[in-house]
Amino acid sequence: MTDQITFPDVVSLAVPLFIAAILAELFWIHFKGRGGRYETRDAMTSLIMGAGNVASGILLGFIAYGFFMVLWQVTPLDLGTAWWVIALCFVLDDLRYYWVHLFGHRIRWVWASHVNHHSSQHYNLTTALRQTWTGTFTFMMVVRAPLILLGFHPAMVLFVGGLNLIYQFWIHTEAIGKLPRWVEAVMNTPSHHRVHHGRNPRYLDSNYAGVFIVWDRLFGTFVPEQEDEKVDYGLVHNIGTFNPLRVAFHEWAAIWRDVTRPGLTVGQRIRYAVMPPGWSHDGSRSMSDGIKARHLARHPEAAGTPGFETAAPQPSPSARTSA
Amino acid sequence: MPLAVMLPLVVVGIAGIVGLLHLLGYTGGFRMATGDDARAAWLRQFPEDTVTGAVPCSTGSAALVDTGRGPGLVWAFGADSVCRMLDGGRARITRHGLRIRFPDFNAPSVTLAMPPDEAAAWAARINEKRP
Numbered sequence: 001m002t003d004q005i006t007f008p009d010v011v012s013l014a015v016p017l018f019i020a021a022i023l024a025e026l027f028w029i030h031f032k033g034r035g036g037r038y039e040t041r042d043a044m045t046s047l048i049m050g051a052g053n054v055a056s057g058i059l060l061g062f063i064a065y066g067f068f069m070v071l072w073q074v075t076p077l078d079l080g081t082a083w084w085v086i087a088l089c090f091v092l093d094d095l096r097y098y099w100v101h102l103f104g105h106r107i108r109w110v111w112a113s114h115v116n117h118h119s120s121q122h123y124n125l126t127t128a129l130r131q132t133w134t135g136t137f138t139f140m141m142v143v144r145a146p147l148i149l150l151g152f153h154p155a156m157v158l159f160v161g162g163l164n165l166i167y168q169f170w171i172h173t174e175a176i177g178k179l180p181r182w183v184e185a186v187m188n189t190p191s192h193h194r195v196h197h198g199r200n201p202r203y204l205d206s207n208y209a210g211v212f213i214v215w216d217r218l219f220g221t222f223v224p225e226q227e228d229e230k231v232d233y234g235l236v237h238n239i240g241t242f243n244p245l246r247v248a249f250h251e252w253a254a255i256w257r258d259v260t261r262p263g264l265t266v267g268q269r270i271r272y273a274v275m276p277p278g279w280s281h282d283g284s285r286s287m288s289d290g291i292k293a294r295h296l297a298r299h300p301e302a303a304g305t306p307g308f309e310t311a312a313p314q315p316s317p318s319a320r321t322s323a
Numbered sequence: 324m325p326l327a328v329m330l331p332l333v334v335v336g337i338a339g340i341v342g343l344l345h346l347l348g349y350t351g352g353f354r355m356a357t358g359d360d361a362r363a364a365w366l367r368q369f370p371e372d373t374v375t376g377a378v379p380c381s382t383g384s385a386a387l388v389d390t391g392r393g394p395g396l397v398w399a400f401g402a403d404s405v406c407r408m409l410d411g412g413r414a415r416i417t418r419h420g421l422r423i424r425f426p427d428f429n430a431p432s433v434t435l436a437m438p439p440d441e442a443a444a445w446a447a448r449i450n451e452k453r454p
Contacts, residue, residue, distance in 0.1 A: 012324040019336040026340070030347055039401040040341060040350040047337040054333075058326075121403040126340075238368065240398075240405035240430030250429035257428075294371065 005081060007159035012054070014166050021170065022125045028175055029124075035175035036124045041242045043126040048244045049116060050129030056136070064141040068154035077151030089152045090160040090211075096147065097164055097210035100140045102221070105205055106276045110138045112251035115277075119247055121234040123197050128172035133248045164210045168193070178225075188213045191225045198231040199238075201295035202307035204288040223307040236278075236291065251277075290314060353399035354383035361386030364397045368406040380445065385435050387448060396423065396449070398433050405430060414449035416442050423449060 029035045079085045104114035113132040120127050147157050171193040178184060178191045188209040196207035206223035209216050216222035225231065239250060258272040258280075268281040278287035286294070293314030295302070302308050324332075344350070355361045361377035365388045376389040377397075385398035388406075397406045411426040420437040437445070 009324065012329055015324070015329060015332055015336070019332075019340070022340055023343075026343070026347075037402060038344055038349045039352070039403075040344040042401050043344055043349075044337065044341045047340060051333050051337065054329075121400075232367065234403075238400075238403075238405055240400055240407065240425075240427075240433065242401070246429055246431070253428040298371070 005153050005155045007155050010159065010162040011165055014169070017166075018050075018125070018129065018169060025125045025173055025175055036173060037122055038124055038126075039122060042120055042122050043124070045242045045244055045247060046120060046126040046130035049133070049247060050126075050131055052133045052244060052248065053129075053131035053135075056133045060136040063136050064144075065154060065158070067141055068144065068148050068157065071145055071148040072154055075149045075151060077149070078153070079151035081153065081156065085152070086156060086160065089147065089156050090163060092147055092150075092152075093144070093157060093160045094164055094209075094211045095215060096143050097161075098208050098215040098219070100143050101208040101210065103140065103143075104138075105208070107274055108251070108255060108277050108279070109273050110140060111277045112255055113138045115235070115251045116247045118197060118235055119239050119250075121238060123172060123174055123194060123231070123233045125169065125172055127197070127233075128169045130247075134252065167211045172197075184213075186212060186214060192216075192222075194231045194233075195223050195225050197233050199234050199236050200229060200232050201288075201292045202226070202229060202302070202305075203231060204236070204291060204307075206307060226306065236286075236288075349402075351399065352402045353404055355379040355386050355397070355399075355404075356383055358386070361388055361397055364404040365390070365395065365406050367404070368397075380435060380437050381441055382436055385433070387445065394448075396433070398435065405433075409449055412449055414446040416446050421445055 025036065026038055029038060079088075100110075101114075104110045113134045116132055117127075117130050120130055144157055144161075148154055168188070171188055171190045173190050174194065176190040179187075179189050183189060184191065188207070188211055192207045192209065192213050195203045198204070203223055206221050207213070207216050208221055213222065239247065241247065241250075255273055259269045261269075264272075264281060271279060271281070276287045278285045278290070289311060292308060292311040296308055296311055297313040300313060303311075303313070355364060356379065358377040358379065360383075361379050362374045364386075365374055365377065366372065369390070373391040374388055375391070377386050379386040383399075385396060387409075388395045388397055390408075392408065394409045395406055396409055396412065397404050407425055407427060407430055412423055414421055414423045416439070417434070419434075421435045421442045422432060423435070424432045435442075435445075
């Protein structure tokens with residue numbers, strides 16, 4: 001079994017490209033007067049979150065890599081490093097990304113890590129870099145275990161994961177409209193990913209793809225960008241801080257506050273951590289299906305349109321906070 | 324990429340982009356000139372609310388909003404806005420205006436520049452006891 005395989009750290013190598021692309025997008029917006037929005041403190045927070053993500057990878061990356069190497073010692077399979085193995089690994093890792101991303105929106109424990117990526121009310125190339133500092137603590141590295149056990153070397157799995165992340169950088173822009181139909185059909189594009197960042201009820205919990213949008217089409221989570229409904233970026237309940245520490249940890253703090261409330265059963269405490277964002281033991285908050293249903297109660301004409309195919313109208317609860 | 328190369332690249336990159344954004348005039352920018360602007364900002368956050376009144380401050384950087392659930396505050400947050408109910412919010416008059424604290428980890432406080440008489444009126448309104 002091959003232990004000593006090295007692949008380039010493509011994310012680090014791409015840092016100059018990230019900076020150049022951000023400057024290009026900024027100048028495009030500034031001189032053309034269209035194609036997106038920038039705000040100084042918002043961008044600064046996003047960039048610091050990106051730097052913090054790299055730092056947390058340096059500090060904590062050994063945990064995931066150690067776990068993968070244990071699996072690599074266990075598995076009898078070794079697919080080698082042929083180009084087609086790398087390509088297959090890239091596709092399967094993108095499927096892995098789809099599910100991790102879906103869990104990131106539907107399990108609050110994982111959402112606590114991912115939420116900061118959605119915490120900007122802007123959508124530009126700096127938003128792509130607004131990444132988690134706490135991904136290790138979600139334990140989502142276990143979703144990569146099947147790839148290692150199937151015989152893909154851990155270094156290769158991390159390499160294709162880096163390529164996946166780099167691909168997703170350029171789709172965080174409003175400067176690119178819709179691409180040719182075949183591209184929009186197969187690939188994740190700026191248009192598809194804008195939808196994913198929307199807080200509009202129609203766009204909630206959709207388009208989890210990393211590189212290939214076919215996963216969303218396959219699993220029923222695809223919602224196309226609507227020409228008559230501009231995407232409103234951010235969270236259902238937007239945060240009011242640019243402080244990177246608060247951005248990184250605010251949902252963890254909220255989970256702690258809920259889990260330690262007096263008077264709850266053990267089951268309720270656990271559910272505050274693992275149920276979808278917006279779950280509450282007394283129904284006083286709204287999960288995304290409730291938000292969609294109440295939107296339909298106010299706008300019944302939207303029933304059956306993209307994003308509302310399955311939701312049923314529901315009246316507003318008397319007491320409501322937020323998702 | 325060696326850390327000795329990446330670290331300066333990241334620091335200079337962030338500082339350069341942030342400095343450029345500021346010089347190009349992309350710092351802040353959200354203002355509410357009228358009650359309708361404040362109402363729109365509130366309903367963007369809470370579309371199910373009934374807004375019965377909305378009064379921006381003289382600088383347009385914040386507005387007090389009356390809703391069916393009680394009073395709230397909407398304020399400029401960069402080029403956008405943020406809203407919070409005022410239950411639990413406490414206002415303190417400062418040299419340049421008002422500082423409002425919320426019992427909220429992700430929106431802990433907001434500092435508003437406003438004239439002293441307006442700050443006093445807003446502080447009284449925000450700190451008044453509510454059932």
